[in-house]
Amino acid sequence: MRRVALTLRADSVEDVLDVLMPLLPEGVYERELDGGRAEVAFYGDGLTDGQLEALVGHALLDRGDEEVPDSREERRRRAGRAWTVGGRLRVRSPEDPPSPAGTLEVVIEPAPGTFGTGAHPTTRACLELLLELEPEGGLGDLGCGSGVVAIAAARMGWEPVFGLDADQRAVDSTHANAQRNGVAIRAVLADLREIPPPPARTLVANVPLDVHERVATALSPDTQHLIVSGITATQEEAAAAAYAQAGLFAAGRRVAAGWAALRLARP
Amino acid sequence: MTLALLDPSRAASAGAPHGQLATAVAGGLRLSCHKLVEDAARATILLVPGLLRLDVRPLEDSLQVFARALHPVPPRWELLGGTAGEAAADEPYRLEWRVDAAPEPRPVRGRVVVAMTVDFDQGVAHFVAEAVLLEVSA
Numbered sequence: 001m002r003r004v005a006l007t008l009r010a011d012s013v014e015d016v017l018d019v020l021m022p023l024l025p026e027g028v029y030e031r032e033l034d035g036g037r038a039e040v041a042f043y044g045d046g047l048t049d050g051q052l053e054a055l056v057g058h059a060l061l062d063r064g065d066e067e068v069p070d071s072r073e074e075r076r077r078r079a080g081r082a083w084t085v086g087g088r089l090r091v092r093s094p095e096d097p098p099s100p101a102g103t104l105e106v107v108i109e110p111a112p113g114t115f116g117t118g119a120h121p122t123t124r125a126c127l128e129l130l131l132e133l134e135p136e137g138g139l140g141d142l143g144c145g146s147g148v149v150a151i152a153a154a155r156m157g158w159e160p161v162f163g164l165d166a167d168q169r170a171v172d173s174t175h176a177n178a179q180r181n182g183v184a185i186r187a188v189l190a191d192l193r194e195i196p197p198p199p200a201r202t203l204v205a206n207v208p209l210d211v212h213e214r215v216a217t218a219l220s221p222d223t224q225h226l227i228v229s230g231i232t233a234t235q236e237e238a239a240a241a242a243y244a245q246a247g248l249f250a251a252g253r254r255v256a257a258g259w260a261a262l263r264l265a266r267p
Numbered sequence: 268m269t270l271a272l273l274d275p276s277r278a279a280s281a282g283a284p285h286g287q288l289a290t291a292v293a294g295g296l297r298l299s300c301h302k303l304v305e306d307a308a309r310a311t312i313l314l315v316p317g318l319l320r321l322d323v324r325p326l327e328d329s330l331q332v333f334a335r336a337l338h339p340v341p342p343r344w345e346l347l348g349g350t351a352g353e354a355a356a357d358e359p360y361r362l363e364w365r366v367d368a369a370p371e372p373r374p375v376r377g378r379v380v381v382a383m384t385v386d387f388d389q390g391v392a393h394f395v396a397e398a399v400l401l402e403v404s405a
Contacts, residue, residue, distance in 0.1 A: 014335065017309075017322075017335075018320070018335065018337065021309075021310075021311045021320065021322065022281055022284065022285075022311065022314060022320075023284065024310075025284045025285045025286070025302065025310065025311070026304075026305070026308065026310060027304055027305070027308035027309050027310030027311070027322075027324075028308065028309055028310075029307055029308055029309070030309060072305060072389070072390060072391070073390070119307055119326065119327070120326050120327050120329065122329075145327075257331060258331070
């Protein structure tokens with residue numbers, strides 16, 4: 001199967017999609033690139049080279065074609081691909097080339113059904129806000145998914161690092177990815193609607209609003225920093241209010257693609 | 268006479284690659300479409316040439332919806348409600364909007380519904396979308 005990747009100016013993507021989307025029923029994969037550029041990729045032979053040139057040639061900065069295995073799993077891996085957070089942390093799949101020596105790197109093999117491949121805006125926001133903190137003491141990753149945040153935290157210097165998730169596949173995936181990255185993380189199966197969060201100095205919670213509201217009522221006074229993610233922009237106020245009751249207030253914020261994330265701290 | 272933008276043959280033709288069904292109803296157009304969309308892919312689920320396009324992107328356990336205006340006067344979308352399922356829930360996502368557009372010579376009002384059911388193990392989501400768009404009488 002052919003994978004076609006178009007490099008465009010980021011501000012021309014929607015106009016290009018107006019032309020391409022009607023012709024590509026299986027859809028496209030978008031990702032931001034540096035320098036105000038974006039990539040729009042698709043699979044298959046639905047468009048000839050001549051058609052592509054005629055339709056979007058004026059907007060193309062670059063174009064790449066590659067043969068890829070004809071499997072959905074392969075497409076899933078490639079949809080995430082490598083990405084960099086805050087210019088300091090690189091997240092990649094095992095299939096991507098390694099980062100240069102000295103780069104802070106997390107290698108994630110997403111297991112089917114687990115959250116946190118790194119492709120999701122909520123995961124990226126967690127990592128961006130984590131980079132704003134100085135590592136100190138323990139960290140709990142609530143809703144750890146594939147373990148990407150927990151592994152990044154361990155790499156950055158938090159110790160010990162715990163992961164909690166209500167899905168056994170996520171717990172298993174976190175352990176496997178921790179081993180792949182050579183870090184020690186204890187991941188456990190736990191439903192935060194039923195048990196309190198661990199009394200770690202720093203918590204990262206990429207969970208739905210109702211879980212945040214439950215966590216807020218059960219926080220340990222030892223928790224000084226909390227990264228809140230997994231909420232939409234319209235839910236931000238409710239989440240902030242719940243944590244304000246627990247004595248935590250906003251010290252940082254990210255909003256992307258309708259999702260909001262907060263970095264909270266005790267004053 | 269129905270607006271050209273609500274001509275079912277145009278919507279059926281443009282939406283054919285997507286499996287979109289377009290039929291005439293009194294004073295307007297009814298659309299229906301369903302498709303499988305791979306995780307992280309952005310795909311079109313409804314298309315009315317010259318008026319609007321609705322794209323969806325399932326991403327892990329969430330859904331992004333892109334309402335793209337294809338008319339110089341962008342249609343106004345108002346979320347009427349819905350359910351946003353989570354990973355462990357059995358309920359599909361279901362979102363419903365009211366759409367108001369202002370093509371000449373008569374405005375259009377409609378209702379759009381999108382439902383998504385995710386198969387995490389297969390990395391794919393199944394979408395069902397329906398819309399009814401009607402001319403607004405003076």
